[in-house]
Amino acid sequence: MTAASLDRTDRRILDILQREGRIAITELAQRVGLSTSPCSERVKRLEKSGVITGYHARVSPEAVGKTLLVFVEIKLSAKSGEVFDKVRNELLHMPEVLECHLVSGDFDYLVKARLRGMGEYRHLLGNILQKMPASAAADSRSYVVMEEIKETLALPLDR
Amino acid sequence: MTAASLDRTDRRILDILQREGRIAITELAQRVGLSTSPCSERVKRLEKSGVITGYHARVSPEAVGKTLLVFVEIKLSAKSGEVFDKVRNELLHMPEVLECHLVSGDFDYLVKARLRGMGEYRHLLGNILQKMPASAAADSRSYVVMEEIKETLALPLDR
């Protein structure tokens, strides 16, 4: 699960699949200089060993009306494990929340959400702040994205 | 490009492809209650109209040694268009930088990077801060992710 010794060919396969997730195995095989059988087996091995965790179509946020991208920093005042778990579970089940990370530093959670507009934003903040234990009244700070310079999942693979 | 009037079936297709990007069209067709031809045509239409912007394998960061996830807030002191463009271009071409957004608020750029460890982190910060115009000496603040609660690209599609 954590370092299955990837050779040069594996890394080339991953590099291509990260950018062209629906490429045919035959074409992938040609590009990496293999015939289809071993290429197919390598892909299957990468999937089963957890190196490849899934394949995903990427949908244009604008095309489905999610024109607002915001990051929200959340700071909890009561820092019991119970409070953290409750907040974590709330965020985990909000579909507009695309990312949520527990960070070290000045605050606790960093949340990334794509929203339809300010109405959804108010709703999100309300949900986050109100569904928490009363004793854990949280502080939050939001950053609205004005321009997306880059957004990818593709990890560099040092050929 | 910006709202091609997606019907219920289109949204179901998108919902599935966001989570299973390599599903066979025949199976996708069954799940949404179509035969394969119209399903295939819908997918192709969604691709060509820019609703689906690509397909991507997701690679486990741990499996390729990228165990450190950091967010960096960057604040520029000189805010000319030239400075913004230069910084944007630097960040755009750093492969460890997975996301970069221009935000409104207390700082200017929010950067997300996956790194091999503290060595790469120092290298990244050095690159960011030193490759900028001398007049634009930037301020930065970093947040190390201790736990990833959630990370997805899948947009909710309000069936």
Next chain:
DNA sequence: TCTGAAAGGGTTGATGG
């Protein structure tokens, strides 16, 4: 671990409802 060939299944496009 690879190649090559063969069988099974998926994809695509023409035709018709």
Next chain:
DNA sequence: CCATCAACCCTTTCAGA
């Protein structure tokens, strides 16, 4: 806008090296 069907292509498996 949808189903059917046939031709083609892809995938997978297996024998052999």
